[in-house]
Each structure stands twice: as C-alpha cells, then as structure tokens.
Amino acid sequence: MLNKILLLEDDPLFGETLVDMLEDEEFEVTLCPNGQEALDATYANKFDLYLLDINVPLVDGITLLKELRSAKDETPAIFVTSHKEKEKMQESFFSGGDDYIIKPFDNDELLLRMNALLRRFKKKELECQCGLCIDEVHKTIFYKSEPLELSKREYEVLSLLIKHANSVVSKELILDELYNVSDHGSEGAIRVYITRIKQLLPELTFDNIRGIGYKLVC
Numbered sequence: 420m421l422n423k424i425l426l427l428e429d430d431p432l433f434g435e436t437l438v439d440m441l442e443d444e445e446f447e448v449t450l451c452p453n454g455q456e457a458l459d460a461t462y463a464n465k466f467d468l469y470l471l472d473i474n475v476p477l478v479d480g481i482t483l484l485k486e487l488r489s490a491k492d493e494t495p496a497i498f499v500t501s502h503k504e505k506e507k508m509q510e511s512f513f514s515g516g517d518d519y520i521i522k523p524f525d526n527d528e529l530l531l532r533m534n535a536l537l538r539r540f541k542k543k544e545l546e547c548q549c550g551l552c553i554d555e556v557h558k559t560i561f562y563k564s565e566p567l568e569l570s571k572r573e574y575e576v577l578s579l580l581i582k583h584a585n586s587v588v589s590k591e592l593i594l595d596e597l598y599n600v601s602d603h604g605s606e607g608a609i610r611v612y613i614t615r616i617k618q619l620l621p622e623l624t625f626d627n628i629r630g631i632g633y634k635l636v637c
Contacts, residue, residue, distance in 0.1 A: 424449070426470045429452045468496070480498060480500070495540050551577070576609065579593060584637050623636075
C-alpha cells in the first residue's frame with residue numbers, strides 16, 4: 420500500500436515538481452494550495468505524513484498543525500519552508516512538528532527524513548490483541564485487517580480494553596480516560612458503548628465484571 424502524503428504548498432511550480440518527485444518514489448500525494456483546503460483534506464482522508472509550507476493563504480502551516488494536534492491528530496509532520504530564523508523553527512516544533520527542512524533542499528535529504536519518520540511512526544502506531552490492532556496515528560481500530568466503524572468514544576473504550584486485554588478495566592478508569600472534569604460521563608453511557616462494541620465483534624468475548632468493570636478475553 421502506498422504511503423499517503425498531504426503536501427501544503429502554494430507555489431504551483433514547486434508544488435507540482437515535488438509531487439512528481441514523490442510519485443516517482445511511489446508516494447500517493449494530495450497537493451493543497453492553502454491551509455483551509457489542507458484542513459478539509461484531513462477530515463476526508465487519512466494520511467501517513469504531512470509536508471507543510473508555512474506562509475500559505477487562508478490558514479498558515481503552523482496554525483494548521485496546531486489545530487490538527489488539538490484534535491488529537493498525531494500524523495507525523497515535516498515543515499518544508501524558506502524560513503531560516505531560529506524563532507520560526509522553534510514555533511514550528513512547538514506547534515507539533517516532527518522535522519524542519521529549509522528550501523532549497525536536496526531531494527534525497529527530504530526522502531531520508533520522510534522515510535525515517537514513517538518507519539518510526541509505523542513501529543509505534545499498531546498495538547494488537549485478539550486480532551484487534553490499534554492505529555493510534557489515525558485513530559482507527561482494525562479487526563482481522565479490516566477497519567471498524569467506531570465513534571470517538573467507542574474507539575477510546577475499545578482501545579483501553581485492547582491495551583489491557585485479559586485484565587479487568589475498571590469503570591473508574593474508563594470514565595477518567597473518556598471524560599474531563601467539565602464533561603459528564605456515566606456508567607450507563609459506558610454500557611451503551613460496550614453493547615455497540617459487542618455487536619460489532621460477536622466473535623470476541625467481552626466480560627462484564629459486575630460492579631467493577633469490563634474485560635476483553637483473548
């Protein structure tokens with residue numbers, strides 16, 4: 420499967436040249452000329468890596484990444500920019516960037532940085548139990564290599580059960596993980612999420628430990 424790259428670049432000539440180079444290296448590239456289009460693309464697609472220019476129309480690259488990180492999007496990101504100032508580089512890393520390369524750059528250097536990040540994230544993004552695998556980068560859970568259609572809360576509950584497979588996950592832990600102080604979670608809501616998960620995965624065993632919590636049994 421080809422790695423999917425989101426490229427945020429408002430210079431048409433440079434953008435198309437970079438797309439051609441990356442596609443020759445067997446990446447699948449989505450080119451966005453402004454930050455709003457890039458943000459919309461992240462809602463519609465799951466990417467493996469972001470390449471972000473900074474000075475682009477509508478939403479700049481740093482603001483874009485801040486929004487993505489605040490939405491729990493951990494997709495690795497490299498800033499590809501002409502900015503050489505130390506302050507701008509610091510701001511880029513503080514926004515959640517993983518790397519920074521200054522234009523003009525050597526294509527081989529960019530590819531080395533991209534592949535290093537992809538390898539690192541691929542290693543840590545999957546945690547598997549009972550045939551279930553968590554892709555934490557893309558907030559997706561797979562069962563037998565097929566993605567499950569889960570709500571955000573269902574994803575969070577099932578992730579906890581996978582990470583603590585064959586052990587009891589207390590209701591208190593689930594509530595603490597799912598809700599912050601301003602939210603109002605309930606044990607009833609958890610039961611609804613567990614019921615939905617059981618319906619999606621009838622082959623698997625989810626034990627209800629009365630008065631305590633739940634357990635995924637492998």
